Amino acid sequence: MQDIFQLAYWIPLLPLLGALLNGLGRNHLNRTLSGLVGSATVLGSFVLSLLIFFQVKAGQSGVVHYFDFIRVGSFSIPFAFQIDALSSLFLLIITGVGFLIHVYSTAYMHHEEPAHFARYFAYLNLFVFSMLLLVLGSNYVILFMGWEGVGLCSYLLIGYWFKNPAYTAAANKAFIMNRIGDLAFLVALFWIITKSGVVGFQEFFAFVQQHQFTDRFTATDITVITVLFFIGATGKSAQLPLYTWLPDAMAGPTPVSALIHAATMVTAGIYLIARSNMLYSLAPHTLHLISWVGLMTALLAASIAVAQNDIKKVLAYSTVSQLGFMFLALGTGAYAAAVFHVMTHAFFKALLFLGSGSVIHAMGGEQDIRNMGGLSKKLRVTYITFLIGCIAIAGVPPFSGFFSKDAILLSVFLHSPIQYALALLAALLTAFYMFRLLFLTFSGRFRGTQEQLHHLHESPLAMTLPLVVLAVLSIVGGWVGIPAALVPDAEALHHFLSPVIPVLTHAVSHETEYALMALSTGLVLVMIGAAWMRYRNYQPGTPANAFINLLENKWYVDELYQKIIVQPFYVLAGWLRAIVEAKGIDGLVNGVGRAVQYSARQLRLVQSGQVGLYVLLMVLSMAIMLLIQFFIRK
Amino acid sequence: MIALLIVLIPLLGGIFSFGTRANKKAADLVFMLFTAGLLTLTLLGLTIFNDPTLYRFSAPWLSSLGSSFSLLLDPLAKVLCLLTALVYFLLALYMNGKSVQKPAAFYGWLLLAQAGMMGVFLATDGLLFYFCWELALIPMYFLSSIWGGARRIAVTFKFFIYTFLGSVLMLAGLIYLQSQTPDQSFALSALLKVKLSTAQQSWLLWLFLPAFAIKLPLFPFHTWQPDTYEEAPTPVTAVLSAVMVKMGVLGLLRWLLPFFPLAAYQWGDVIMGLAVGGIVYASLIAWRQDDLKRLVAYSSIAHIGLMGAAAFAANLASLQGLCFQLFAHGINILGMWLVVDVIERNLGTRKISELGGLASHSPALTFFTIIIALANIALPLTNGFVGELLMFTGLLATKSNFAWVLTVTAGLGIILSAVYTLGMIRSVFFGESNAVTSRPINLSIQEQLVLIVIVVMILVFGIYPQPMLDVTAGYTDQLFRQIDISYLFRKF
Amino acid sequence: MNALLVSALWGVIMMFSGIAIKQTAVLRYLAIAGVMVLLGLNTAEMQGWQLIDIDTTGMLQFDAYALLLNAVLLASLLIYLLLSGSAMERIGNNLSDYLALLFFIGAGMMMVTAFESLLILFLGIEIITIPLYILTGSDKKNLKSNEASLKYFLLGAFSSGILLMGITLVYGARGSFALSGVADTIRMSSSLMIAGMLLLMIAMAFKVSAAPFHFWTPDVYDGAPTVFTSFMATVVKVAVFAAFIRLFDRSFALQFNAWQGWVAVLAALTLFIGNITAVFQQSVKRMLSYSSIAQAGFMLLAVFAMNTMAKEGLLLYAASYSLATIGIFAVLSRMKDYSFEAFNGMASRYPWVAAALAIFFLSLAGIPLTGGFMAKFYMIKAALGQSLWLALFALLMAAVSIYYYFRVIQAMYFKPVAQSDPLAFDNGFTGMLLGVAVLVIVLGVFPEWLIGCLYF
């Protein structure tokens, strides 16, 4: 059944066709048709992915070569897809969650004009295509194509409502920050090509295997490449210091946030590092760096999320924080745990975003949670699914988040107790702010306008159905990675991934594991309780202290970047334009011209019209010539 | 024979066009016919009539000076001729029916310029090359000075003197080189055989380089360019930047590197440093431009900077990438200029600050612009990516201790290009429309056709670049062997 | 020798025909016929046919180079008469005398291209310059013309003194005026010889208006009636250059090292001053006089290099420079206003005249496919082998020259029409102008046709 692999190109191609159909036919399609095209193509991909997944699960994998993208001399970049455990898992996540979000979008975006509606689906499909390309590519170049493609789609979708300057600014910010990371990615890519002359994962890893720590591939090379890839990943996956675009990216329609800025695109960095795990395992320093960056991001974002009042911003910072967890996992070498968390996170974060979308939909566009409250009565389905999402992300067993987070914490614990303590703190903060969000939104009494209250209604089926599906997945999704300590013959995911990611063997007793689980679960429950105490009956107007203000303003990181990076560059550019270019270089060029003109003006004065002067000058020159000839030149 | 026809057709077309006497319809027709004819011929020459004897033409001329009228359609010339023919055809299509003052002269000069440029691309004789090099300039001078903007005369004049200055230095170098050949010949093959010491190569390099650096233009020889691009009528700007700039690249590849490989290596760091520094410099300046044409102009400087650096990186990847980029850049920048022209024609302004919200009323234009802009910032799956990928690869692999510095600095251009390009798109196309932009821009059939062709080429060559790469593969391979420093050292 | 004799005779004929013939056109046609006859005779001599066999007693030698140069000069003269003859009629009422003087000058020019003795050189130069003093002052009512004439006369006579002192010193050292005698290979070059040679060089530099002995040129060219400026700046200058080259090639080849450096200095200075000063001129006529200095700087490169290439190049330079300059002056002499603004919008009013003018200016600037480029190319190539720096400097200055030549093109093509009273460009004139323009292009495309005549 290798044949199904040959059909793999249909997986990205279907969404691409959908994008083309929607994009080019935007003026001719009605909303139903657009939605149908958009969703059906992704569904098709999902079905194919499922088929492939089962093939892979049955133990098959391989590279499907289509054509040579670029061939220069002996160096070639094939256009080829890699189908193995890791990519097939991601395929499922992308197409699965993607499909749900497409369905959700048909309802959520229904008030858009048909042309824009089609444009939206074209972008969304294009995104799915790019993301699929990213995970399917068998080499870094194809991966990079997807990598940039998703960045582009993210840009397009954030700026989807292009009339709003703030939104387009956010879009630009997202793209440019991503580009900073991309540059690092590219340099790593060039480095690989220069050093090894190959770009395929398998070929490159084989090369590394063969030449590691020799002159052809030194430890420096490994460190440089891994660090650069990681920098690339910080851009795409919103880690310190390049995370600030992600919260702003919430300017896009909510389903987009769910799909791109929570479930899929932002995990591309994790995918990249997991894919290159062989390389990273050779670079302990890089891993160390990654773990700290991830941890710090997790903490920082969690701390900010505690004080945010925009429902989507909270979720955005939570995403950043969760991504930090994943990087922490990667940094401790627990690649599989990271991937596991990617999967569970995709479920519950998509769920949370879609839930928030449902809330926003119901509130008529209102996003400030201080103006909500008590929605649980009106939005039953949304409330329940949102609650499930919160529990899952908080890490309460047996919901999915618990297992993935537990795997990470365990790995961190083994790696470094200090990091463990900090990670635990971040996890607790997660529980706190998520339940703060939940309570502020759904408990207490309604704090919005009368009009909003009047309009409150549960969302249509197309929206609630994905919520339900995702809720179910959020509950059961973690069971594929139940640790061996709890049930025998577990950790199915790790085994599934083992062809790509070697299985870690923990030398840790079950007792320790139990203790850790109990500790984290216990503390999480305490935090939930604290949140319940505090925000169950929230009243607006509570004065905020300075620290909360600091958090609310996101540690002023954006302002800092603006001041120390953007502003100086902007001023520099202006200086270059006005001074260096105009006065300096062009001034020099014009100066030569002006010097010629000036000397022309002066020189012509010698031509005074006076014969006497002419003769004098002639005689003088003559005398000087003779003088030089006879007394100097000798 | 094909080589001769490629020069002859536009030449005749130019003369013919002058004869149409201000009749716009007739002038349009002549322009269209000749450009289409040339494109057809070029395409046929690349595909069906691929007999090498047809690619070569030689006739005695100025033989007492060691010169001859020799043309050769080699792979590099193929790419460039195809590009030129295509750009002109697209321009003809675009200009069809548009109002131009004195159309006969306008098209006539354009076609004469084309003849000159074709001559530059095809010439395999030093003197002929120089002739065409200068002659391509004259029509441009007239075009920009007659049909340009308010400051056109002074600006074009500066451009002319600047380029002329560069080229006379080259002439001196050429003459010196010729005097070193045993039989006083200007033939490319004879010039290539001249044995030069490294010191000789060095100063000859600096005689040749300014001509090409100014034409490209490489930082810091670029200051004529934004002014000229701004002042010239947009179709002329398009020709200038899409095709004429390639004369400089061709000069580097055919008339500089193979002659002075040792000096090119010796000075490579300096030149690449300048080129790469120019990328950052121009990108930063582009960020602060308010005039669309100036913005595109500076972005072009940035792109050209990379191409210049790639030429001096002198390895297979960079050269191959460069050859590809020659074509890709031509198509992309043509697209940019046409978009600018459409905006200016319809709305009467190019000021970014006066525009805004075009996307609301002109979705088609927005669509095309965004794709072209994306190609301009080298997004994967557009043709811009392929060339840049290879050039960057080559740049990092170049034999220099500073290769990684160069690469990273050049890489800043990747970021900055996104900064200014997206900034421009945001300011021009996004946001609420204002009084100026509330009028919808309806693209005519021809305009749409042209933009579609451009977009299709962007995507096709972005996804499947190999055919284009195959065209120049043999050429770059040979060139690489001529200039590869390690190989040369081995030979000595 | 044929042409020399007939030229003198035809001068006399012109002189007397002024009494008999009153219609200026007839006189002009007579002169044109005369130049054609001269040209024919010269060509005949090139084929080896002599009118009368005269023993020149080693004073003159009409070799192939001299004859070809004469042909070029005569052709230039012919074109000059064709284009500017009618403008000459407007200056005073002595047309026949002017034409006679032109023929006398013609005889002088043929002497300086073929002299074998310093005496003939001196006489030839005087025969050229004395009528020129008169032609310069021929516009008697015009103070500028008077002034130019007097300046030219005083400075010219002064330089003749220098020339004579040079000849005398050389004579003292060598005891002979014959070029072959001067170029004595046995005796060493004494300081007397060197001093004489330098003075000769200075005098010749004056005559060809090389800096720093060029001061008379702008004033005289500016003040003289435009038709005669045209003649002085082209045909005469080229003839004197021929003398310069002949003198230093035949007589002082052995002292090459002593004078080559000086010629380089002169050339560089001339190029610099000519080109730079021309930049700021407000009158096209005066700009052209500076440009003629600049072009002299280029021609000096031929003296500097003094090889086959240089000599061939000088022929080409003579032809292309003269044709272009004559063409421009012909147009200028039909205009009232010599400022750059007077050319504004000429392209739209007189497209063909403008096109021809543009070609002339392009040629002067040295743009490829014009004779001017080829001429400059020869010069540069000749000089490059000797001194790269001088060649580079010359090229840089050529780039500067673009600045002022193109100002006229800009005015003609890019500026709106300024004045509305029509200029006197009849069809015949325009046609001839275009013919000359075509010649300039032909020289640029097939320079070998001219050079090849040397080796018939």
Added chain:
Amino acid sequence: MPINYYLFLSLALFTIGMVGVLTRRNAIIIFMCIELMLNAVNLLLVAFSKMHYQAALEAGQLATQAGVEGQLFVFFIMVVAAAEVSVGLAIIVMMYRNIHSVDINFLNRLKH
């Protein structure tokens, strides 16, 4: 007489003529100074002619023509000078008729 005497005498006369050209403002005087320069040259030519003649005699060529050309040259210089004077004075007179001055400092319509 030692030839150097004549040489220096002529040079001195020549220079005096030249200085006259440099310092005087009257066109006629300037012209006269130029004539003085020519005469200095003439004197030197004759002296050289006799020097070469003497050298030829000493070399034993009895019926020598050596030195003749020097004196003939002087003759031609005089011829030329005469012609020059006629033209020159005519020009000066014409100038005088127009501006009633022969001061060369007034010749400044043509400059720059």
Added chain:
Amino acid sequence: MSIVQILFWVLAVMALFSALMVITSKNPVYSVLWLIVTFFAISGHYILLNAQFLAVVNIIVYAGAIMVLFLFVIMLMNARQEGASGSKRWVTLAGTVSGGIFLLVLVAALKDSELKTRSAMVMDGQVGLIKVLGNELFTRYVIPFEISSILFLSAMVGAVVIGKKD
């Protein structure tokens, strides 16, 4: 000191002095007269050098014809005095200095030339006689002689053109 030497020195001093007077006299008429003295002194030298023909021609043509012409013109113009201010002092100074440099350089350069030991034959020699010169003039120098007629023709035409009243 022989008579020849005395004659030489007298004539030399006379020539130099009168030449200096030519350029220093305020009155143009005096200048002309001093110039005539100079020409006589030079003619004296010619006689000393036994260049009889030239001596005679010099007197007739220069001192006679040409200088009379000058005198006529000066009288005609009645321009006896230069402008009130005269030449500026610095002009005189500069002229003298540069002329002095010219003379000094040439003298210094030529004083040790190969002619140092040579001398010019005085009071003797056939070469300056009219017979010899005439013979030579109409044989070997006939071409320059004829050519000089062109010169005269053109000077004549020129003088007519310039002098003629329009």
